[in-house]
Amino acid sequence: MFSLVFFSAFITCTLCVPRQYIFVNENKTWTEAQSYCRDKYTDLVTVENEQETVQLLNTVNDYNSIDLAWIGLYDDLNSWKWTLEDSDFFKEGEKHFRKWYSPGPVRYGENICVSMYNAWYEKDCNLLLTSVCYDGRENASAGYVFISLYQTWKQAQSYCREHHTDLVSIRNEHENQKIQHVFSDFNNFETWIGLYGTRSWSDRSNSTFTFWITGEPDNAGYCTAVSFSDSGKWKDENCNYEIPFVCYSELATSRQYHFISVNKSWSEAQTYCRQNYIDLATIDNMTEMNSVMNTVNGSYNGSAWIGQYDDVNSWRWSLDDDDFYQEGEREFRNWFHEPDNSGGNELCVYINEDGKWFDVSCDNTLSFVCYENSTHSYIKISDGRNWTEARRYCREHHTDLVNVRNETENQKIVESTGGGVWIGLYRNRIWSDNQFPAI
Known part of the structure; x- marks a missing residue:
């Protein structure tokens, strides 16, 4: 079912989306700031590189009057991931199997990885430990391989990927016991497994850029603030601390529209646009609607397809x-x-x-x-x-x-x-x- 009805000709566009940063000088908790940004703009700001750090700093004219402000990075205590990113390896629910020590992890610091002893423990990823690799290759002599080298978690991951498949992922209690039994001769060793924790951005972006103050994060809290008094570097703070914050808004101002005065069905128009440009036109606001109208510039008085349609399964x-x-x-x-x-x-x-x-x-x-x-x-x-x-x-x-x-x-x-x-x-x-x- 097509919901916006323009018929004879069609319009396509090219898109890039710049961002605008908005500094909000109101004291709010991190959650309150997130809600405010999502309601009025797009989300709490995500910082992807040093250039964007400079852009963020420029949102505040007087650095001396502002110390800290929330950004979108936070430590989701449930955001543990396996290094083996093969969806076929895991059955339903197996990615979420855990065998934590009591009372469980508290996520101290930025780099948190998981080791195995008699239970699973959170550890600084820079510690030097032995490790267990998983080998899923057809010619592998064993599914699990104990590595006696003392390495950081990242070094262990690289070693396992180079010589086997990856650091071991443990999907259920049976595999957990099997690995402990296989390596019972090495029961005095604490070993890396493939589970690790990462901080997340509020808008679910995949940015891996970090800009921590030396010594941070220091477990002061699970939310991240930018320090305007320290070159825009970051520190972790208690999420209930009330400080200003920075939102971002995506500005769709760089779209180029092309009017095609050829009669086609909607599907034919979509195919043409995808073959010759990017896609049928997407219109987010009145500014873009005016850009569409200016493309025709009074030379056409009929209707034209745009890209919106009603997908009943969406x-x-x-x-x-x-x-x-x-x-x-x-x-x-x-x-x-x-x-x-x-x-x-x-x-x-x-x-x-x-x-x-x-x-x-x-x-x-x-x-x-x-x-x-x-x-x-x-x-x-x-x-x-x-x-x-x-x-x-x-x-x-x-x-x-x-x-x-x-x-x-x-x-x-x-x-x-x-x-x-x-x-x-x-x-x-x-x-x-x-x-x-x-x-």
């Missing part, structure tokens, strides 16, 4: 956190003869008293359920709000609108709320170049 969850879902959980649905998109504008989802899901207009006014990450609980908000207002409330006061990953969670939400509430699932009209405009 359901998404409001909480866009990969670590929150195990394999297949993003796709859980509990429809009741739905979705039917009655009236052509049913883009949001509520759950009824029987636990069944219905698509309705996002402008409806309903109670809603927030998910609270710190306590892993659900909070019903009885105030009637439309879906967008409900999501904004949940993000400001809790974590997000509730996401439902399986039948057990679905039933738990019904029992705790009685149904008739918004959940975090929504469907967006999307652009041909796969951009999802915010609902």
Whole structure:
């Protein structure tokens, strides 16, 4: 179903997206600052290189009046990853198997890797330990290989990748016991395994750039602040500390549009644009709409295709956190003869008293359920709000609108709320170049 109807000719564009930094001189906690930036701009700032550090510093005219400000980097205590990035190696849930010592990791410092002894321990990645490699090659003489060399975690990773497959990934209790049994002769050695922890950016970007003050992070807190008094370098702080912050906004100002006065179907126009340019036109605001109109410059009075269409399968969850879902959980649905998109504008989802899901207009006014990450609980908000207002409330006061990953969670939400509430699932009209405009 195509939702914006321009017909005869078509318009394509070329895109690059520069960023604008916005310094907000209001004292807020890191979470409050994140909500503010997401509500009014794009997100808390992500810094990808030293040039962007200079740009960030230039957002404040008087360095002497400002010491610290939040940026988007934080330490997600659940963001442990395996170095072996082979999705076929792991079955459902196996990436999340852990065998921590009691009471478990506290994530001290920036470089946190995991060692194995009688249990799993968090360690500074620069320590020198033995290691265990996994060898998945067809001609391998053994699946697990003990390496008696004392190396840092990074050196051990490189060694395993060069001589075998990778540092060992442990998927379940059986493998954990097998490795301990195989190396029982080396039970006095603490060895590296392939699990490590990384800090994350609020906007989920993959930037690996760091700019820490010497001695930082020092476990003062899990959120990151930029120091304007120390050349824009970073330090970790308690996330509840109230300081100013820096947002960023993506400015789509560098798009070039091309008007093609040839009659084609939408699919034919899409194919032509992808072959000769980038894609059919994506339009994010009135400035870009004016650019489109200026491309024609009064020489054409008919209609023209642009890139937006209605993909009935493009359901998404409001909480866009990969670590929150195990394999297949993003796709859980509990429809009741739905979705039917009655009236052509049913883009949001509520759950009824029987636990069944219905698509309705996002402008409806309903109670809603927030998910609270710190306590892993659900909070019903009885105030009637439309879906967008409900999501904004949940993000400001809790974590997000509730996401439902399986039948057990679905039933738990019904029992705790009685149904008739918004959940975090929504469907967006999307652009041909796969951009999802915010609902």
